[in-house]
Amino acid sequence: MADQTAKPIFEVKFDAAGKAVGKMRNEVTLVARQPFQTTNMLATDEGAFQGGEETAPTPLEYFLTGLVGCLMTQIRVFAKRMKVQIDDLEVTCQAHWSAHKDEVGPYQGRPEGFQINVRVETPEGRARIEELVGAARRGCFVEATLAQANTIEHSIDVVGETSASA
Numbered sequence: 001m002a003d004q005t006a007k008p009i010f011e012v013k014f015d016a017a018g019k020a021v022g023k024m025r026n027e028v029t030l031v032a033r034q035p036f037q038t039t040n041m042l043a044t045d046e047g048a049f050q051g052g053e054e055t056a057p058t059p060l061e062y063f064l065t066g067l068v069g070c071l072m073t074q075i076r077v078f079a080k081r082m083k084v085q086i087d088d089l090e091v092t093c094q095a096h097w098s099a100h101k102d103e104v105g106p107y108q109g110r111p112e113g114f115q116i117n118v119r120v121e122t123p124e125g126r127a128r129i130e131e132l133v134g135a136a137r138r139g140c141f142v143e144a145t146l147a148q149a150n151t152i153e154h155s156i157d158v159v160g161e162t163s164a165s166a
Contacts, residue, residue, distance in 0.1 A: 010035045012141060024052030060097075067142045068093050071116065074136035084132045088121035114146070 013033040018026045024046040032038045044059045046052030057065075072091050079086045096112035120129050137143055 022053065022055065024050055025055055060095075064093055064095055067114070067140075067146070068116075070140045070142040071118070071136060074139045075118070075120075075133060078132055078136045078139060082132055082135065084122070084124055084128055086120055086122050088119075090119040092117045092119075 011034050015031040015033060016028055018028040021027050022045070026044045028042050028044065030040050030042060042062065043056035044062065045054055045056040046058055047054050052058075068091050072089060075089060075091075076086065078084075094115040096114075098110050098112055099107040100110055102108040118133050120133075122129060124132075
């Protein structure tokens with residue numbers, strides 16, 4: 001297991017800023033700060049079920065794209081560095097969430113689990129591929145985020161707030 005106190009090889013830092021622009025559409029500007037710099041805009045929307053117009057993928061679709069895409073990228077990057085031949089690669093993920101009654105809001109989301117299948121076409125042996133996939137899983141920032149409890153801090157700015165007392 002890696003030493004959690006050791007100096008990092010590199011850091012990954014992003015800023016994301018979203019703006020509501022339609023019924024349920026959001027436009028999110030993503031700024032990569034480290035280890036590369038780039039800016040992209042991704043839109044999200046919802047289907048009619050949530051009052052959206054399906055003008056863009058849902059946040060959960062991006063989330064799963066990030067999970068599968070990150071693992072696939074790491075498998076391919078690590079294969080080159082570990083000198084493991086991969087002729088073809090497919091990753092599938094079945095994700096399950098459920099909505100449960102909430103004391104204040106309409107519901108609260110609960111993750112039920114993720115089943116990821118990695119299919120590799122290769123002349124390498126199973127042990128070598130298992131070693132590669134294990135290393136790639138440890139290197140996948142999205143899977144690493146899901147695999148541990150995380151601290152998520154929120155701050156709230158209320159613009160135009162009026163006092164309830166007269």
